[in-house]
Amino acid sequence: MQEFVNQYFDVGFMVDHFDEVLEGFWLTVQLSIVAGVLSLIWGLILAQLRQLPGKGFLPVRFATIAYIDVFRGIPLLMMILLISGSIPSLQFLPEWLRIPQWFGKPDNFWFGVFAITITYGAYMAEVYRSGIEAVPSGQMEAARSLGMSHRQAMRNVILPQAVRKVFAPLLNDFIALMKDTTLVSAIALSEVALVGRDLQSQFLNSSGVVLGAILFLAVTLPLARFVDKLISREQGRFTRGAPRVEAL
Amino acid sequence: MASSGGPMLRLENIHKRFGELEVLRGIDLDISQGEVVCILGPSGSGKSTLLRCVNLLEPPEQGEIFVEGRDICKGPGSAAGEAGWELDFVRQRVGIVFQQFNLFPHKTALENVTMAPEKVLGKPGEEARGKATQLLERVGLADKLNEYPERLSGGQQQRVAIARALAMDPHVMLFDEVTSALDPELVKEVLDVMRELANEGMTMMVVTHELGFAREVGDKVIFMDEGKIVEQGKPADVLDTPHEERTKKFLGLVLER
Helix, strand or coil: HHHHHHCCCCCCHHHCCHHHHHHHHHHHHHHHHHHHHHHHHHHHHHHHHHHCCCHHHHHHHHHHHHHHHHHHHHCCCHHHHHHHHHHHHHCCCCCHHHEEEEEEEEHHHHHHHHHHHHHHHHHHHHHHHHHHHHHHHHHHHHHHHHHCCHHHHHHHHHHHHHHHHHHHHHHEEEEEHHHHHHHHHHCCCCCHHHHHHHHHHHHCCCCCHHHHHHHHHHHHHHHHHHHHHHHHHHHHHHCCCCCCCCCC | CCHHHHEEEEEEEEEEEEECEEEEEEEEEECCCCCCEEECCCCCHHHHHHHHHHCCCCCCCCEEEECEECCCEECCCCCCHHHHHHHHHHHHEEEEECCCCCCCCCCCCHHHHHHHHHHCCCCCCHHHHHHHHHHHHCCHHHCCCCCCCCCCCCCHHHHHHHHHHHHCCCCCCEECCCCCCCHHHHHHHHHHHHHHHHHHEEEEEEEEECCCHHHHHCEEEEEECCEEEEEEEEEHHHHHHHHHHHHHHHHHHHHCC
């Protein structure tokens, strides 16, 4: 039993290596926020492209659906490998894109951001879509009948309601995204999982990884409780969405 | 205003189908300025679809619609699609009020009314709010400006919806069974607003089951069944001495209630 405690919960070890682990976790947080915000924006763009009306936009809708299907179906780790492994070798790309080092962050940080945004943008597009589709069709009709264009109606009437409806599921996706940032350790970004792993191989002790996990919980548990609260508030709320206006 | 004394609204041979179902089978109708036309008919007769055709929410496949003499659906059903319809023209001249109100739930009563004038007509906020306040006062909601729709009764919501449509200065107003979703005691407050609007000379198409309103306010009553106009005329004529069997039967059923 003592062995078990020493392997996983060596408090002295945790104290000694707290700074390193915290530094790794800070990088994790930065990665999560940058990739999270970009995924939210990219997902919203995809969702809107998918909802463009009329025959003229059929190719756009089709391409968007294909994108979402493909990138939801490819494991994030593979996306990370595909991007980091060969983008630097694509000589036709400008150097700032092949070896991005924006805002003082190394290129593997940005490759991680790209891969996560491409994948999670597809997930989040589907969440937004469920929100858009949950807005009663009478809302679009009312907005259009007042002279608003499809775009104006989307921006002023549909999306504000849709985003409110899917705020909780989006936050859930963000929690999942945050945990998935540890996959970027596979391309040698010294985020919290890689720091933990280095400590493991150096000292044959997992307490560093456990410390990283505890730091994760310190962020994800409050977020999860917050999501629960949002959901129960949404459910308890009087729903006044009107049903579809009868066609006849 | 109607150009050179022509009708405000003219429908010529309107056809509309949903898949196999032909909902409108050749509707012809002229409505002059200031006229109030009430449309009656059994459920499924196509009366709501007719209203929704007039402002192109459901563009007709065949036929022409003229608003103030202007053809608003050039080449309906043609490849031109929306490009062939005068959407901006018609939506800024023809207002519609729906059975289910369709207020924007994330906006206050005042914001519901100011949104389109600000976003579509580009009116400055101050001006839009001033006008919206006047309109909401006119429909008796001066004390509800900053309430959200969920805090309003059905009758109040519907009056906000009327004010919202009026904010675009429409020349024609369409009412699609606007009292059908209301509790009986709330019907009158909405009809009163509509009656006042009619008295002020608004051109109106009203799909309704309120025979009393049709009789009192309507200049013309139309009875529709199976996508066609079966009978039309002065309210008293159609309601009291209908000629067609179908009209008699329908009125009998409505009066039995």
